[in-house]
Amino acid sequence: MSEKEDKVPRRFFLEVFGKVAVVVALFAEAFGALKAFIPQVLYEPPSKFKIGKPDDFPEGITFLPEHKLYIFRSGRGFHVVSAICTHLKCVTDWNSSQREFYCSCHGSVFSENGANAEGPAPRPLSWHPLSFAPDGNFVVDTGKKVERYYKFTI
Numbered sequence: 001m002s003e004k005e006d007k008v009p010r011r012f013f014l015e016v017f018g019k020v021a022v023v024v025a026l027f028a029e030a031f032g033a034l035k036a037f038i039p040q041v042l043y044e045p046p047s048k049f050k051i052g053k054p055d056d057f058p059e060g061i062t063f064l065p066e067h068k069l070y071i072f073r074s075g076r077g078f079h080v081v082s083a084i085c086t087h088l089k090c091v092t093d094w095n096s097s098q099r100e101f102y103c104s105c106h107g108s109v110f111s112e113n114g115a116n117a118e119g120p121a122p123r124p125l126s127w128h129p130l131s132f133a134p135d136g137n138f139v140v141d142t143g144k145k146v147e148r149y150y151k152f153t154i
């Protein structure tokens with residue numbers, strides 16, 4: 001095979017390869033540009049939600065596992081305390097005989113009002129505000145905090 005015959009297929013191959021590379025690069029650029037129009041959003045559950053009507057909560061403490069909240073009722077007064085440990089976010093348990101919250105992950109203990117009493121938890125449990133929806137249900141806003149000893153009285 002002469003040197004001239006050998007160069008033609010190589011030149012043809014390089015031309016085709018170059019064109020394919022340009023087309024692939026254009027598609028990649030177009031895909032990247034179109035992807036910019038898709039919102040890169042992390043969808044989280046709403047922080048404000050209904051938990052039920054006052055009569056749904058008996059005197060004392062009710063745990064809502066789906067929301068990781070404790071609802072305290074004392075007569076006509078209500079308050080909401082988060083069950084999420086402030087150390088590494090494990091869910092605490094209410095110990096009714098000791099009247100304290102216990103986190104079994106690393107042993108943090110919180111008093112009845114949510115104050116961190118023992119263990120590695122750096123902060124008290126969060127208290128969240130309550131309000132009424134127009135249909136008479138309580139609404140909790142876990143995106144907001146209230147001072148300890150806050151009471152929502154009906």
Ligand code: FES
Pocket residue numbers: 085086087088089090103104105106107108119120121
């Ligand atoms: S997560 Fe509760 S003590 Fe560590």
